[in-house]
Amino acid sequence: MMSDQDLSRRTFLKVAGVTAALAASGGVPEGLFASEKRFARFPEKTDLIVLTSRPPQLETPMSHFRDLITPNESLFVRWHLANIPTSVDLNTWRLKVGGNTEKELQLSMEDLRKFEKVTYTAVIQCSGNSRSFFEPRVAGGQWEHGAMGNVTWSGARMKDILSMAGIKAGSVDVSFDGLDRPPLPTVPDFIKSLAIDKATEDDIIIAYEMNGVPLTMLNGFPARLIVPGWYATYWVKALSEIVVHTKTYEEFWMKPAYRIPDNACGCVPPGTTPKKTVPIHRMTTRSFVIAPAEKAELKKNVPVEIMGIAFSGGYSIRDVIVSVDAGKSWREASLGDDKGRYSWRQWFFPWRPQKPGTYTLMAKATNSIGESQPFEGLWNPAGYLWNKVEKTPVTVR
Numbered sequence: 001m002m003s004d005q006d007l008s009r010r011t012f013l014k015v016a017g018v019t020a021a022l023a024a025s026g027g028v029p030e031g032l033f034a035s036e037k038r039f040a041r042f043p044e045k046t047d048l049i050v051l052t053s054r055p056p057q058l059e060t061p062m063s064h065f066r067d068l069i070t071p072n073e074s075l076f077v078r079w080h081l082a083n084i085p086t087s088v089d090l091n092t093w094r095l096k097v098g099g100n101t102e103k104e105l106q107l108s109m110e111d112l113r114k115f116e117k118v119t120y121t122a123v124i125q126c127s128g129n130s131r132s133f134f135e136p137r138v139a140g141g142q143w144e145h146g147a148m149g150n151v152t153w154s155g156a157r158m159k160d161i162l163s164m165a166g167i168k169a170g171s172v173d174v175s176f177d178g179l180d181r182p183p184l185p186t187v188p189d190f191i192k193s194l195a196i197d198k199a200t201e202d203d204i205i206i207a208y209e210m211n212g213v214p215l216t217m218l219n220g221f222p223a224r225l226i227v228p229g230w231y232a233t234y235w236v237k238a239l240s241e242i243v244v245h246t247k248t249y250e251e252f253w254m255k256p257a258y259r260i261p262d263n264a265c266g267c268v269p270p271g272t273t274p275k276k277t278v279p280i281h282r283m284t285t286r287s288f289v290i291a292p293a294e295k296a297e298l299k300k301n302v303p304v305e306i307m308g309i310a311f312s313g314g315y316s317i318r319d320v321i322v323s324v325d326a327g328k329s330w331r332e333a334s335l336g337d338d339k340g341r342y343s344w345r346q347w348f349f350p351w352r353p354q355k356p357g358t359y360t361l362m363a364k365a366t367n368s369i370g371e372s373q374p375f376e377g378l379w380n381p382a383g384y385l386w387n388k389v390e391k392t393p394v395t396v397r
Contacts, residue, residue, distance in 0.1 A: 042058060065150075088222050173196060
């Protein structure tokens with residue numbers, strides 16, 4: 001069995017190599033607009049939908065979201081650079097902290113674990129989740145809805161680490177770099193940044209556990225940044241270096257990449273270019289019908305419990321309303337366990353279909369500050385922020 005702390009490079013490359021061979025022969029969709037789903041099992045993972053194998057972009061099937069907490073083996077995978085870490089020796093790994101600080105740190109895993117341990121449950125969601133539904137189509141990973149999950153994270157507060165280093169006056173931004181590396185010198189290294197006041201919020205952590213055990217290699221072992229309520233582009237994996245800056249950090253992955261229109265909806269008319277953009281940040285409010293599944297066949301006069309999930313960007317879910325008749329009428333669902341404002345809530349709605357036919361199930365969530373979901377998809381050229389009310393057709397016989 002593979003160790004949680006040292007994934008076998010040979011095993012990892014063997015599985016990744018098989019997947020890459022399938023891709024080369026047309027067995028795995030590597031194009032921007034691939035439509036047929038292909039599955040593969042990477043190390044420490046169950047069968048996931050493969051968008052690309054190098055770098056790995058693996059999507060979670062919707063059936064896995066029946067669970068309140070997403071199992072580690074089921075969580076989606078998204079890397080930007082082809083050269084990703086396949087093993088890490090904790091005896092030599094160190095997290096460097098420096099820049100505009102009083103002193104430089106070289107933190108081992110043992111050092112990280114000496115800080116106060118913080119644990120909470122938070123949704124992790126790729127910025128491009130649901131991009132494949134944009135019309136007109138936009139370039140990028142053509143995710144359906146499975147580039148997300150709900151995980152319990154544990155780690156050290158970022159502000160405690162920076163406090164140990166000593167933040168000097170004039171500090172503006174903090175950047176985060178991981179162990180993944182560009183395949184060519186012309187490709188920008190994947191480095192993200194947060195404003196100093198954001199980086200030192202109480203809930204920003206460097207996580208070394210997911211669901212009570214060490215991170216999987218593909219999800220950022222040995223440690224990753226967690227920015228709850230914000231899209232996962234900031235959740236830098238396999239952290240290696242943290243740098244405090246005296247000016248705004250605006251390298252490639254902050255500008256021009258991962259930008260949204262600078263307006264209330266983060267959208268522009270389809271096919272147009274925004275005049276001004278800002279970095280993507282907080283997640284929008286979303287809800288999904290998980291069961292029954294799309295195109296499920298149900299029986300007339302047999303009770304069924306419609307079940308789904310809802311979440312928002314750091315604000316709790318106030319209510320979820322459900323329609324079984326394509327939006328003609330709505331009733332409130334009951335909410336399940338509350339794992340905190342960063343977690344998703346399960347919701348439940350009892351239904352007994354009286355007549356045979358095709359029905360369209362819909363759910364609409366509202367968060368604690370009144371933010372909800374549009375009925376039509378909004379558009380931007382990067383394919384971000386999708387959160388329309390989805391339609392789930394089922395058949396009753």
